[in-house]
Amino acid sequence: MTARDKVWTDVIAVRDLEPGDSTPVTLGSRALAVFDATDGIYVSLARCTHGAANLCDGHFDGRFIECPLHQGLFDVQTGAAKAAPARVSLRMFDTRVMDGMVQIRV
Secondary structure, eight states, rough: OOOGGGGGEEEEEEGGGGSSEEEEETTTEEEEEEEEEETTTEEEEOOOTTOOOBBBGGGGGEEEEOOTTTTTTEEETTEEETTTTTTSSOOOEEEEEEEEEEEOOO
């Protein structure tokens, strides 16, 4: 499947987001984290790549999410791991807002 074959799927209404924070969402069997960042909305898988903790339970400063288990740090714009013990980037999704809904391309 190419990127062109992927479809946009509704995840959550913008009005249901935790303003300036992370919001946990389940889409099918996927646990997602939706980040209402200072410069836009980003969506990743919700589990830390180091210890599998739910990132939505961690501290979010508008750009970086800190894992609540071991304090690994991720950039929600890119998914990049920024602080040990996290070394593997988050799986990020192409994200857009359409008609008041946060959507990802899957």
